Amino acid sequence: MRGPVNQPSPAAVSGWTPIAEEAARATRLKHPDRMFPRPTHRRVITVANQKGGVGKTTSTVNLAAGLAMHGLRVLVIDLDPQGNASTALGVDHRSGTPSVYEVLLGEVTVADAAQVSDQSGNLYCVPATIDLAGAEIELVSMASREARLKEALSDQALDELNPDYVFIDCPPSLGLLTVNAMVAAQEVLIPIQCEYYALEGLSQLLRNIELVQGHLNRSLVVSTILLTMYDGRTKLADQVTNEVRHHFGQTVLTTVIPRSVKVSEAPGYGQTVLAYDPGSRGAMSYLDAAREVAERGAEAPR
Secondary structure, three states, rough: OOOOOOOOOOOOOOOOOOHHHHHHHOOOOHHHHOOOOOOOOOOOEEOOOOOOOOOOHHHHHHHHHHHHHOOOEEEEOOOOOOOOHHHHHHOOOOOOOOOOHHHHHHOOOOOHHHHOOOOOEEEEEEEOHHHHHHHHHHHHHHOOOOHHHHHOHHHHHHOOOOOOOOEOOOOOOOOOOHHHHEEEEEEEEEEEEEOOOOOOOOHHHHHHHHHHHHHOOOOEEEEEEEEEOOOOOOOHHHHHHHHHHHHHHEEEEEEEOOOOOOHHHHHHHHHOOOHHHHOOOHHHHHHHHHHHHHHHHHHHOO
16 A cells, blocks of 8 residues: 555545546546436445455445546445445545444434545545444344335435435445345446456355345346456456356446556545546546446436
8 A cells, every 4th residue: 555545635525636637638528428328217226245355345436436527426325334435435434424324323314424525526425434333233123124224315315415326335244234235225236356256155145135125125136247356367267257247148247347456556545546547447447337337327217
């Protein structure tokens, strides 16, 4: 790590930062024909995989940033007690900050807890603080414990922020927080790394999704699979990619995210890779993936 965590931006939230200006030039995002299409309806997407280290949080924040930089309003819900999504988006998540913990308890609204990321005026984040670590235990005794986040993300509550996309970043587990995320969402996005153990535990995740579909959220679908950490130097990466595409077909995005040092470095500076190094392979790949997500959203039936 080459820099301090949560390094503050030198510019105010209300305007473009120098880094965002660089990203604008690199991707020509000021041109109207480069703006991404709005979805046919607000999309609430849970990003889930109980296996750690697959690029789940990285994919959440970079897809969100890509969409926001191209004219869409995006809200990220950081539901992981580690707060890594909050760090990457440069928002305050010290203990005592209004966070998703208070949202789950019904003490504050999503709009009250949301902060604007310093990387785009269109990008909001409800942060996770260390208080969230004990939330699963507290939720056990609560009424409608699996639907606390769904209640907090009602249409009326979200209308205050009016996001086109809501991404929910889950912890690397299949506990009550992840169940809350799946009950609150319409879609699940699963990042899968292009490595030997990629499919390990995936059947368990799919079984849990089926259970949620059967008992708690019949409208939930696995809409998107994103292949991450692709290393073109290995035959194994191609084998995993081909196997995933064979099993899941059009659900898999065409774009594959390469293994990238820049992607790994960016959170240490409190940034997404799109802000940290917008010309890197990792940034361009996430931008392409965000474009695919947006195009699919524009074509999706209501």
